[in-house]
Amino acid sequence: MDPFGGSGVTAIEAFLENRTGIQNDINPLANFIARGIVNLTEGSISDYCRSLTEIGDSCEKKIKRIDSLSDEDIRRVIRSVNLPPNTRLPGNSDVQYYHDLFTWKQLASLAILKEAIDRLRDAPSRNAMLLAWSATLTKLNRTFLSARGRAPSRGGSSIFSIYRYKVAKMPIELPCWDTFYERASNVIDAKAEMDKLIELKRQTVGWSGRFEEYSLDIEELSDRFIGSVDYVFTDPPYGGNISYLDLSTLWNVWLDSCPSEEIRKKELIVGGELKIKEEDYIQRLYDSIRACLRMLKINRWCSVVFQHWNIDYFKAILSAGEAEGGELKAAVSQVGDPIWSMHKKKNRERVLSGEMILTFLKSEKKPVPRRRGSFDLEGTIKRLLDTHRESNIYGEYLFNRVIIEAWENSSIENINISKHDFIDILNNMGWRYDSRRHYWIKNQSEERMLFDL
Numbered sequence: 001m002d003p004f005g006g007s008g009v010t011a012i013e014a015f016l017e018n019r020t021g022i023q024n025d026i027n028p029l030a031n032f033i034a035r036g037i038v039n040l041t042e043g044s045i046s047d048y049c050r051s052l053t054e055i056g057d058s059c060e061k062k063i064k065r066i067d068s069l070s071d072e073d074i075r076r077v078i079r080s081v082n083l084p085p086n087t088r089l090p091g092n093s094d095v096q097y098y099h100d101l102f103t104w105k106q107l108a109s110l111a112i113l114k115e116a117i118d119r120l121r122d123a124p125s126r127n128a129m130l131l132a133w134s135a136t137l138t139k140l141n142r143t144f145l146s147a148r149g150r151a152p153s154r155g156g157s158s159i160f161s162i163y164r165y166k167v168a169k170m171p172i173e174l175p176c177w178d179t180f181y182e183r184a185s186n187v188i189d190a191k192a193e194m195d196k197l198i199e200l201k202r203q204t205v206g207w208s209g210r211f212e213e214y215s216l217d218i219e220e221l222s223d224r225f226i227g228s229v230d231y232v233f234t235d236p237p238y239g240g241n242i243s244y245l246d247l248s249t250l251w252n253v254w255l256d257s258c259p260s261e262e263i264r265k266k267e268l269i270v271g272g273e274l275k276i277k278e279e280d281y282i283q284r285l286y287d288s289i290r291a292c293l294r295m296l297k298i299n300r301w302c303s304v305v306f307q308h309w310n311i312d313y314f315k316a317i318l319s320a321g322e323a324e325g326g327e328l329k330a331a332v333s334q335v336g337d338p339i340w341s342m343h344k345k346k347n348r349e350r351v352l353s354g355e356m357i358l359t360f361l362k363s364e365k366k367p368v369p370r371r372r373g374s375f376d377l378e379g380t381i382k383r384l385l386d387t388h389r390e391s392n393i394y395g396e397y398l399f400n401r402v403i404i405e406a407w408e409n410s411s412i413e414n415i416n417i418s419k420h421d422f423i424d425i426l427n428n429m430g431w432r433y434d435s436r437r438h439y440w441i442k443n444q445s446e447e448r449m450l451f452d453l
Contacts, residue, residue: 001229003218003292004236004268008034011211016197020210022229024221026266028257029248031213036131038211040191041198043124048188051125052181059116063109063177074104081111084254090246090273093165095142098253101165106140109176114254128191132184134251139179141250142171159250163242217266222291229295235305235355236268236288238313243272286316293324296362302326303359307396309419314403315412317358322367326360331404335394356400375411377402381425392434392441395426 001022002010007030014021015038023034066074087098095101102110110133117133120126138144138157145168146155158166201207214221237244245259245267252258264274268288270281292302304317321328334355384401385393399422406412423433431440 001225001232001295002234003221003232003288003295004234005034006030006235008037010233011213012037015209015211016194018201018205018207018209020212022212022214022225024214024216024218026215026217026259026263027244027248027252028215028255028259029251030244031215032134032251032255032257033131035213036127036134037190039124039127040131040187040194043122043128043191045188045191045195047122047125048128048191051120051122051129052184052188054120055113055116055129055184056177056181058119059112060177062112064175066105066108066112067175071104074108077108078104078111081108082115083107083111084256087249087253087258089165089249090243094167095165098249101141101143101167101250103142103171103173105173106142106176110137110140110254113176113180128187129184132180132187134255135183135186136176136180137251137254139174140176142167143250144168144172144174146172157250159247163247165250218288218291222294225295227295227297230297230300232292232296232302233305234292234303236285238306238308243267243269246273282312282316285313286320289317289320290324293321293326293360293362298362298364300362301329301359302362303357305355305357307355307400309399309422311403311406311412311415311417314407318407318412321358321360324362325365325367326362327365328358328404328407329361330357330359331400332357332359333394333397333400335397356396356403372413373409373411375406375409375414377415377417378425380405382429385429385431392437392439393431394439395422395433398426398440 001024002008003024005011005023005025008023011021011023011034023031025031025034066077069077084098088096089098089101099107113136114130114133117126117129120129139155141157143158143165144155145158145161155172158164158168198207198209201209214224216224245264249258264272267274267276268281268284269276270278289304292304296302302321304321306314306317308314318328334357380402381398384398384405402415403412406415426433426440430443432443433439434441
């Protein structure tokens with residue numbers, strides 16, 4: 001199970017490994033994507049290809065003709081198609097209303113294409129083509145950015161880089177039909193791959209994979225599955241001002257699946273349009289991790305993927321796991337990701353990348369009250385650096401080691417360190433940040449490296 005399932009990777013992989021994969025997310029878009037991928041096991045490739053041809057016969061010429069229409073003609077087309085409601089966007093957006101996220105050509109083309117998909121009679125094919133259409137929507141809007149020196153289609157939306165609706169100064173209008181056709185072809189390839197995986201299992205060990213999908217608040221979910229799950233692997237929101245429900249508006253509006261105000265209040269974030277307070281987030285994070293452990297069978301596992309500068313967040317996770325009978329068995333840092341976020345590139349050592357995976361084993365032992373111990377922060381950092389065998393170290397790895405040592409020594413309550421304090425300590429100990437490789441290096445190692453160059 002993944003209680004914060006996102007696009008469904010955990011549950012889908014479990015399903016394909018012949019297990020029961022349980023997907024849960026209060027965001028309708030997350031479940032739309034997860035369900036859409038799993039549903040590719042239904043129907044046949046020939047039906048998918050036939051449906052793609054049917055869509056092309058119905059609207060390819062209409063869509064391509066839009067590029068040559070005058071503004072007045074495009075307005076006439078827009079008045080003849082079904083557009084999504086012109087919803088007001090989050091306050092930090094560059095534009096106020098939903099339709100302003102698109103050019104007129106994009107609005108008209110996407111609407112024509114979706115109407116053609118909705119007319120398909122074969123349900124599995126219709127679902128597959130709608131999944132491809134949603135991927136097309138990602139590229140056909142005014143938030144789409146493309147870097148110089150790259151093919152225009154190789155860009156991405158500002159939604160995924162700066163976490164708000166930023167409209168490009170010079171929007172790129174990719175060809176709608178060609179973009180959709182490429183996405184639909186990818187979906188058909190995914191269908192072929194999944195069919196092959198499942199057929200192999202049928203011929204060897206037999207096929208018994210199952211997929212279940214829920215859109216419940218985690219407290220409701222834990223009541224439903226109490227003591228019945230083998231493994232929880234989850235990646236809860238990291239607390240920053242990244243409102244996934246707000247950012248999913250681009251898709252949810254057109255898919256007619258916008259969450260209610262009641263659901264929006266349950267989102268596990270700090271800030272957002274509802275201005276959720278940090279202390280509320282910490283409490284809900286604590287309650288959520290307890291709920292995860294509560295759903296486990298005895299002697300089963302829960303892995304929580306997390307990363308943040310705020311030690312109170314880690315304290316909430318670790319203390320919640322312990323309170324629910326979870327023994328911390330592993331804390332593994334995932335560092336050195338070559339794909340750096342825009343925030344990491346701009347802010348360098350002040351932004352943490354990668355994650356730490358905290359894995360708990362649930363037992364029947366009652367938690368022993370912890371005695372608060374003392375903790376020498378600078379001494380611990382110095383010892384970890386002195387015993388580190390390499391001349392470079394990722395700040396994320398070092399920071400995570402400090403947290404775990406403080407927890408194991410029952411002294412996490414005594415750590416009060418900001419990102420600036422952490423950076424200053426490393427600088428004062430003779431380490432410098434390599435902004436190109438995004439790790440810390442010893443001064444003497446840096447000098448030797450420059451000499452060798």
